[in-house]
Amino acid sequence: MLPSPAVATPQPVVMPGLTPNVAGRWRGVPAPVGDSAIGREAADSRVTGPAALAAGGCCAWPLPLDASCAREARWVFREAVACLGLPDDQVHDGVTMASELAANTLHALQNVAFDGTARWPEAGAPELWLYLRRREGRWELVCKVFDSLAGWKHGPPPGTGRTRPQTESGRGLQVVAGLSGGRWGHHLTRSRLGGWKVPGKAVWFAQPVAAECVPAGLGHTRLRPCHASRRLEAMLADRGLGGSLLHAEEAAAGISVLSVRRGLTVWCRSGRISWRTRAGSYEHRTLTDLEDVVEQIVCLCEELDCGYGAGRTGRDRVR
Numbered sequence: 441m442l443p444s445p446a447v448a449t450p451q452p453v454v455m456p457g458l459t460p461n462v463a464g465r466w467r468g469v470p471a472p473v474g475d476s477a478i479g480r481e482a483a484d485s486r487v488t489g490p491a492a493l494a495a496g497g498c499c500a501w502p503l504p505l506d507a508s509c510a511r512e513a514r515w516v517f518r519e520a521v522a523c524l525g526l527p528d529d530q531v532h533d534g535v536t537m538a539s540e541l542a543a544n545t546l547h548a549l550q551n552v553a554f555d556g557t558a559r560w561p562e563a564g565a566p567e568l569w570l571y572l573r574r575r576e577g578r579w580e581l582v583c584k585v586f587d588s589l590a591g592w593k594h595g596p597p598p599g600t601g602r603t604r605p606q607t608e609s610g611r612g613l614q615v616v617a618g619l620s621g622g623r624w625g626h627h628l629t630r631s632r633l634g635g636w637k638v639p640g641k642a643v644w645f646a647q648p649v650a651a652e653c654v655p656a657g658l659g660h661t662r663l664r665p666c667h668a669s670r671r672l673e674a675m676l677a678d679r680g681l682g683g684s685l686l687h688a689e690e691a692a693a694g695i696s697v698l699s700v701r702r703g704l705t706v707w708c709r710s711g712r713i714s715w716r717t718r719a720g721s722y723e724h725r726t727l728t729d730l731e732d733v734v735e736q737i738v739c740l741c742e743e744l745d746c747g748y749g750a751g752r753t754g755r756d757r758v759r
């Protein structure tokens with residue numbers, strides 16, 4: 441079993457028998473919400489342990505900087521999704537894909553920051569993220585592996601074309617593409633753990649989750665627009681985007697507006713959250729799909745910071 445989740449001041453907890461130094465010495469967890477003006481509604485958005493998955497949040501876990509990262513990812517994936525009761529085949533596929541993505545973080549360790557006195561990372565180390573989201577009315581489990589290299593080891597993103605039989609490497613992403621049925625991708629983002637929020641990328645895959653596997657209550661959660669936007673504000677601040685957030689309420693009209701930065705505004709209305717993409721179209725999510733909204737907004741901010749043109753995006757918006 442995984443340890444019980446940390447709620448107010450989440451910290452990765454030492455996992456028995458598994459690289460305790462990585463999880464136990466990880467520093468710089470998000471600030472406690474007790475004194476925050478955001479208030480109690482935000483508290484559950486700060487849960488980062490495995491229980492976060494069942495609560496509609498994100499399970500974020502630090503990965504080791506050595507070859508044991510794949511083993512740890514397999515273990516965390518299996519333990520964290522146990523609460524969903526997914527079919528064995530699906531769990532097995534998910535474990536395999538998580539393992540491949542974790543192993544690939546070894547291609548991307550050059551931006552990890554150490555504090556100079558210890559061998560343990562201060563920021564920028566790889567992380568495994570798991571959360572549930574809804575796409576076109578259906579639930580899916582999203583697994584993302586973060587690393588602090590925004591680009592790829594050899595420049596352009598690797599293709600997943602066929603590898604010659606005698607080639608020894610280059611199959612990991614093919615496996616992910618195959619087992620996910622093409623439901624995978626990569627995008628710019630920021631770390632969740634560590635001493636400060638480091639830009640980088642996430643490589644992800646998604647698996648469908650049958651309605652009967654969705655944790656009780658999650659599908660029926662109701663959230664008022666003002667609460668959704670306050671929670672969103674806290675979650676974006678947690679990702680290091682708090683500096684320019686502006687919040688406005690039109691309570692009588694049931695609208696809450698969050699300006700993230702110039703040209704990026706999020707509207708929370710009854711039933712849904714909307715924002716405008718760089719391409720000019722609008723994206724919509726249900727009010728309770730906050731984890732996914734935050735991921736999309738963080739990605740947009742990173743793309744803007746990197747000066748991406750409207751035509752160049754990661755694959756997070758694949759439908």
Ligand SMILES: Nc1ncnc2c1ncn2[C@@H]1O[C@H](COP(=O)(O)OP(=O)(O)OP(=O)(O)O)[C@@H](O)[C@H]1O
Pocket residue numbers: 540544545547548587589591592593594598608609610611612613614643
């Ligand atoms: N997270 C990453 N950061 C930077 N480059 C990456 C990352 N993941 C993959 N790559 C690049 O994409 C290539 C293809 O990855 P892929 O997992 O398919 O093969 P591989 O890791 O080289 O070999 P293996 O078959 O053992 O997985 C890698 O060789 C590497 O150049």
Ligand SMILES: [Mg+2]
Pocket residue numbers: 540543544610611612613
């Ligand atoms: Mg690989």
